[in-house]
Amino acid sequence: MQVRDLTDTECQEVLQRLNLGRIACAKDNQPYVVPAYFYLDGRYLYSFGTLGQKIEWMRTNPRVCVEVDETTDVSQWTTVIAYGYYEELPDTPEHSEARQRAMTLFQTRRAWWSPAAAKRGTREHHVPIVYRISITRLTGRRTSSLESGS
């Protein structure tokens, strides 16, 4: 099996296509990782969640890492990793443009059912906190057999 690095454009294509990823944050060097849905727009990954450990930790330490992967066969996989910074988008005038962009992206898919938007023991969704990850670095790897068909 041969593995190659993806270009920045290829990484972005994967992030556009695979909305379900995992976001890792850290507090006092303790990492934490949970699934979440992301919507790529330029150099930003837009998402949302209810207030909990993830949001609290990202407010304290905005450095995050988002991972998406795709496995179609034992020898065919792609993985993309985005490093970046957490930026909360509250409902205030200074964030209105970015927040509106986020809302438009979210409406393109049915995503409000994600783990990030649900709370234990309730049948209702809580008011989501909208945020975006400002991507500082993208890396990706893919098995060559995905492209050669071998």
Added chain:
Amino acid sequence: MQVRDLTDTECQEVLQRLNLGRIACAKDNQPYVVPAYFYLDGRYLYSFGTLGQKIEWMRTNPRVCVEVDETTDVSQWTTVIAYGYYEELPDTPEHSEARQRAMTLFQTRRAWWSPAAAKRGTREHHVPIVYRISITRLTGRRTSSLESGS
């Protein structure tokens, strides 16, 4: 959609069944997350990888977080998170028993093709570093509809 916490036994059942997870580590409060295969045995998650950022960071800071999830439908998902510590299992007498256990577990499935075991630009696998995560805490959530069939 109703969401409930999983019991410790339920979390273990999910970890037994879903081998593909994502492991997060951190260095200087920068998180990093990558996919990896895990094999649960008691309170340990056994895995392997080639020397790279993940192993280097876990050697520096053994605190890790492993996540597995399962989504069958827009309203049906399960996610389990295991906090724990990285323990490398080198080929030395003091680690021989744990290392042998790991090897036996790995042989139950075809896993050597995973992203963790492949290096860029080669057709050969590198000698893997065997390790296990000593689980200190397990949490899990599931949508109720998975069980009710509704």
